[in-house]
Amino acid sequence: MADDTTDTKSSNQMWGGRFASGPDAIMEEINASIGFDKKLFAQDIRGSIAHATMLAHQGIISTDDKDKIVHGLNTILSEIESGNFEFSRQLEDIHMNVEARLATLIGPAAGRLHTARSRNDQVALDFRLWVKEELQKTEQMLTNLIAAFLDRAEEHAESVMPGFTHLQTAQPVTFGHHCMAYVEMFGRDRSRVRHAIEHLDESPIGAAALAGTGYPIDRHMTAKALGFREPTRNSIDTVSDRDFAIEFLSIAAIAGMHLSRLAEEIVIWSTPQFGFVRLSDAFSTGSSIMPQKKNPDAAELVRAKTGRINGSLVALLTIMKGLPLAYSKDMQEDKEQVFDAAESLELAIAAMTGMVRDMTVNTARMKAAAGSGYSTATDLADWLVREAGLPFRDAHHVTGRAVALAESKGCDLAELPLSDLQAILPDITDKVYGVLTVEASVASRKSFGGTAPSEVRRQIAFWRARN
Secondary structure (H helix, E strand, C coil): CCCCCCCHHHHHHHHCHHHCCCHHHHHHHHHCCHHHHHHHHHHHHHHHHHHHHHHHHCCCCCHHHHHHHHHHHHHHHHHHHCCCCCCCHHHCCHHHHHHHHHHHHHHHHHHHCCCCCCHHHHHHHHHHHHHHHHHHHHHHHHHHHHHHHHHHHHHCCCCEEEEEECCEEEEEEEHHHHHHHHHHHHHHHHHHHHHHHHHHCEECCCCCCCCCCCCCCCHHHHHHHCCCCEECCCHHHHHHCCHHHHHHHHHHHHHHHHHHHHHHHHHHHCCCCCCCEECCHHHCECCCCCCCCCECHHHHHHHHHHHHHHHHHHHHHHHHCCCCCCCCHHHHHHHHHHHHHHHHHHHHHHHHHHHHHHCEECHHHHHHHHCHHHCCHHHHHHHHHHHCCCCHHHHHHHHHHHHHHHHHHCCCHHHCCHHHHHHHCCCCCHHHHHCCCHHHHHHHCCCCCCCCHHHHHHHHHHHHHHC
16 A cells, blocks of 8 residues: 655655755746846836835825835845845745845835735836836937938938849839838837837826725826826726737837848848948858858847747737736736847847948949849830820830840840830930939939939938937
């Protein structure tokens, strides 16, 4: 008959190597968040100081206790910032770590700090403050990236390059115009950041566990002290809401997608086959075996970071998708996703800003490529509509025949003799050669938002004024 007792060795085998002490160790491991939420220490302490100050103002705690609490919290802030604070896993999270240290520093007065609040509204506050600050940082970084593109666009407002569709030569454009396309992209990203800040600009503190509190608190006072527009208006939604974190991740994912598109172009442009740009040594690496190689590793890593950011967005959407109101412990899994995405986005924007500012643009190579692939064919079709009076579909057909002839002769459209063009359509005159150069092509695209240098400069001036 088997003995009911279990020896230590078999217990260790049951729970696994790192959980040698059994279920208590497992619970501690899965429940603790201090390993990552200690990142919120400054926001936690700032929120607690605002809360204690409000409690004293409302007569809920004494001024003496408030002063002790504030002094103690500032002491803890200094300890953490100087690296002299010992975080404990047994205390689970940043809130309990700070509160336990406060009790050691000031005694019983520390116990009054948690009056009229819960860890539910406390973590909502800390996290919201952190995301707001990160969004403000992202806004500035995007502004710097836009400024880098504006400088390059101004420098190359007249530099001709091939414009692509399907990665095939389509029509000549200017490099300045191409740069301004990314100004528009990152401008939209910055606009989304600003809207997100507006959306989350409400203070959660005072919602307590989920129902509010019976104490006569002043939530407008704490909202103002913490830099929020106003307090949240529903206590249940307040503690269960992570829309602000999901919105941050969605913004990061879209911005990351834009950065990845730019990174891909830089990777292509820097190949010997294209040779449009050369990255500085600061953003390139060599090969361990091939001495001639200069690899665009920074651009490739920016491209890869997008995958991590996308994964964080999907993870948090999945965490939140089936949660009933109000708070559930599942929501502890929200922060690592946001922290990781924020770090990836910051690094990607900084790297891309550096690459854009430092890269050398080979304008001669770009101009030569702009004339390849019969890129002025549309200009010929447009000339036939304007000067020969053809319907565009007929002009398209005539142009196609001209391209086929040039291709058979191994020359560009501008190199076809007038006699050859007139054999296709007698109404063609020598004036057509005025539109068949890449310079003439880009200069003619003066429609609002077009690639003509004059229009590029107009858009640069517009963005300079708003950046």
